[in-house]
Amino acid sequence: MALGGGYFKTTYASDLALVDTRLRRVAVAALAVALLVLPRVTSSFVLDLAAQVALAAIGALALNVLTGLAGQISLGHAGFICAGAFTTAALVEYGVRSPWAALGAAAAVGAALGLIVGIPSLRLRGLYLALGTLAMHHVVLYVASELQSRWGANTGYSIPPPRVAGFTLRGTVTWYYVLTGLAALALCFAANLQRSRAGRAWMAIRDREIAAASVGIPVARYKVLAFVCSSTVTSVAGALFAFQRGFVSVEAFGFLLTIEYIAMIIIGGLGSALGAVLGAAFVTLMPYAIDALVAGLQLRAGAEYYLFPAKFGAFGLLMALFLVFEPQGLVGIWLRVRNWFLLWPFRYRPLRPAS
Amino acid sequence: MAQVLATALVVASLYALLAAGYVLVYRASRVLNLAQGDMLTLGGYLLFAVAAHVGGGPVVAIPAAAALAALTGFLIYLVLMRPMAGHPVFAAVLVTVTLGILLRAAIVLVFTDQIRHPAQVLGLANPPRRLPGGAVVSTFDLLTVLTAAALFAGLFLFLRLSPLGIQMRAAGERALLASQRGIDFHRLFALSWALAALAGALAGILYSSNVRLEPSLDVLGLKAFAVALVGGLDSLAGVIPAAILVALIEVLSVRYGNPLLSDVSPFLCLLAMLLLRPWGLFGTREELERV
Numbered sequence: 101m102a103l104g105g106g107y108f109k110t111t112y113a114s115d116l117a118l119v120d121t122r123l124r125r126v127a128v129a130a131l132a133v134a135l136l137v138l139p140r141v142t143s144s145f146v147l148d149l150a151a152q153v154a155l156a157a158i159g160a161l162a163l164n165v166l167t168g169l170a171g172q173i174s175l176g177h178a179g180f181i182c183a184g185a186f187t188t189a190a191l192v193e194y195g196v197r198s199p200w201a202a203l204g205a206a207a208a209v210g211a212a213l214g215l216i217v218g219i220p221s222l223r224l225r226g227l228y229l230a231l232g233t234l235a236m237h238h239v240v241l242y243v244a245s246e247l248q249s250r251w252g253a254n255t256g257y258s259i260p261p262p263r264v265a266g267f268t269l270r271g272t273v274t275w276y277y278v279l280t281g282l283a284a285l286a287l288c289f290a291a292n293l294q295r296s297r298a299g300r301a302w303m304a305i306r307d308r309e310i311a312a313a314s315v316g317i318p319v320a321r322y323k324v325l326a327f328v329c330s331s332t333v334t335s336v337a338g339a340l341f342a343f344q345r346g347f348v349s350v351e352a353f354g355f356l357l358t359i360e361y362i363a364m365i366i367i368g369g370l371g372s373a374l375g376a377v378l379g380a381a382f383v384t385l386m387p388y389a390i391d392a393l394v395a396g397l398q399l400r401a402g403a404e405y406y407l408f409p410a411k412f413g414a415f416g417l418l419m420a421l422f423l424v425f426e427p428q429g430l431v432g433i434w435l436r437v438r439n440w441f442l443l444w445p446f447r448y449r450p451l452r453p454a455s
Numbered sequence: 456m457a458q459v460l461a462t463a464l465v466v467a468s469l470y471a472l473l474a475a476g477y478v479l480v481y482r483a484s485r486v487l488n489l490a491q492g493d494m495l496t497l498g499g500y501l502l503f504a505v506a507a508h509v510g511g512g513p514v515v516a517i518p519a520a521a522a523l524a525a526l527t528g529f530l531i532y533l534v535l536m537r538p539m540a541g542h543p544v545f546a547a548v549l550v551t552v553t554l555g556i557l558l559r560a561a562i563v564l565v566f567t568d569q570i571r572h573p574a575q576v577l578g579l580a581n582p583p584r585r586l587p588g589g590a591v592v593s594t595f596d597l598l599t600v601l602t603a604a605a606l607f608a609g610l611f612l613f614l615r616l617s618p619l620g621i622q623m624r625a626a627g628e629r630a631l632l633a634s635q636r637g638i639d640f641h642r643l644f645a646l647s648w649a650l651a652a653l654a655g656a657l658a659g660i661l662y663s664s665n666v667r668l669e670p671s672l673d674v675l676g677l678k679a680f681a682v683a684l685v686g687g688l689d690s691l692a693g694v695i696p697a698a699i700l701v702a703l704i705e706v707l708s709v710r711y712g713n714p715l716l717s718d719v720s721p722f723l724c725l726l727a728m729l730l731l732r733p734w735g736l737f738g739t740r741e742e743l744e745r746v
Contacts, residue, residue, distance in 0.1 A: 420554075
């Protein structure tokens with residue numbers, strides 16, 4: 101933020117660094133240490149929640165690349181996740197047990213689906229594109245339910261815990277470390293993607309397609325690239341989901357899951373990698389927060405029945421409130437709070453920077 | 456064969472009722488109402504509520520439920536959609552998604568998610584009828600076809616002849632010119648939402664009396680949405696051939712293929728249409744550029 105003086109970058113290295121000031125370096129290091137020692141101090145319930153947040157964050161970061169950066173609306177996010185999960189299940193069913201093969205295959209399937217959905221985006225815009233992705237979601241779900249019934253697994257398909265380098269990944273703590281590490285990787289990837297050539301091209305296309313084309317950005321190629329990038333990462337997240345739960349079922353990938361992911365990036369703040377992570381945490385933890393709240397209230401018996409619809413409704417209400425009143429999302433709120441402290445005792449930045 | 460055609464016609468009528476709701480709202484305000492499926496469940500549950508708590512038989516319950524649904528549509532516009540004027544269309548579409556979530560949560564809170572049968576509460580029987588040609592359909596199937604025909608006839612007359620309907624068409628065609636002629640857009644938008652809710656609720660009243668009533672019926676709305684797109688999102692006349700086409704493909708694919716195809720064949724139609732002719736059978740072509 102330009103406050104008119106004080107801090108200037110003097111080397112290329114400092115210009116390239118993702119974490120640029122000493123305060124931020126300290127904060128990131130503190131966060132990393134806190135995440136590393138978390139299993140020592142908390143219960144496995146909290147760790148499981150953290151792992152869920154990390155997994156959701158990977159999916160939300162991928163959707164944010166597509167919707168937040170490139171401005172292409174997708175209503176088929178759950179379809180991509182389902183594709184990744186069922187690719188993993190298919191490999192297990194046909195005897196391939198290596199998790200690396202599963203992740204690679206999921207990435208390939210995701211990339212292929214992204215290509216298929218991305219090509220209509222050259223002709224279609226806005227709502228029409230969203231509808232194409234919605235149709236794709238239903239087609240993927242149909243294929244998955246066909247596979248599921250062909251394998252004789254009516255309620256769902258079990259996946260044994262994967263073995264990596266002679267070590268079986270099972271248990272809450274292991275998955276907490278795996279998923280948090282991968283989410284951190286995804287965050288770095290997304291943050292770097294945003295400031296790369298592709299990221300800047302996507303933002304230009306999002307803001308004004310004709311202007312982007314007229315400064316020499318190959319719009320068609322970058323649009324398809326956005327779909328492929330996003331769906332590859334999403335599909336890998338689906339494979340991770342399958343391994344972590346050890347169980348896949350078509351019912352888990354309904355349209356509601358798509359809405360949850362869209363809610364994550366909207367509540368977090370469109371177009372911001374940090375926002376995607378915050379939104380993922382918010383949407384994942386909200387039902388548990390409501391549970392805790394209700395447990396604290398000690399309602400009379402029979403009230404539990406109303407818990408599920410109440411959670412569902414609260415989710416819808418929050419999403420509507422963010423859409424109407426805070427389109428910048430949690431990141432917008434954070435920026436406002438930060439600026440308030442930075443500028444205190446003043447309320448506005450100086451009109452002309454004091455140079 | 457006669458049976459296949461009769462079944463397809465019944466399914467098509469149900470889709471046409473729902474798709475009319477999509478087209479009405481889209482034509483007026485370029486917003487896609489993804490909560491149309493919940494309008495269907497809302498209609499069914501309003502019928503159930505009126506039948507169970509007010510009484511008076513079907514003569515009172517059915518019109519009362521339809522009127523309440525139209526009122527709900529009007530209120531939805533006033534409370535949720537009007538504040539979205541001037542926001543990006545995508546944000547408005549997402550608000551309709553949240554509207555669907557809220558409606559569904561409210562329905563489950565009030566009525567629980569048990570399966571209900573409003574026709575039994577009303578004491579209506581649903582005897583099968585034999586049609587010329589050997590096909591057999593239930594009475595409510597027949598009523599669905601008749602209602603869809605009546606609704607579409609009414610809508611065409613309304614849009615063609617009444618001053619309000621002509622204003623509505625003008626607003627849908629050239630919004631800027633219409634507003635400069637002094638047409639009150641908010642009144643038209645509110646009316647289109649009320650009509651869309653009415654059409655969805657009629658589908659819900661008929662379907663829930665015919666088959667069953669449960670909150671997860673809103674998937675029907677998404678399938679009908681494929682119909683609206685195949686016909687052209689801004690074309691009310693396109694809904695009828697599109698509904699017949701999509702329903703016929705669905706019935707045939709279930710009969711000669713796999714029952715699971717029933718959930719996916721409308722979306723395959725949608726995908727094919729998006730690839731070949733994205734503006735739909737009867738939609739306007741420049742519509743695609745405007746979004």
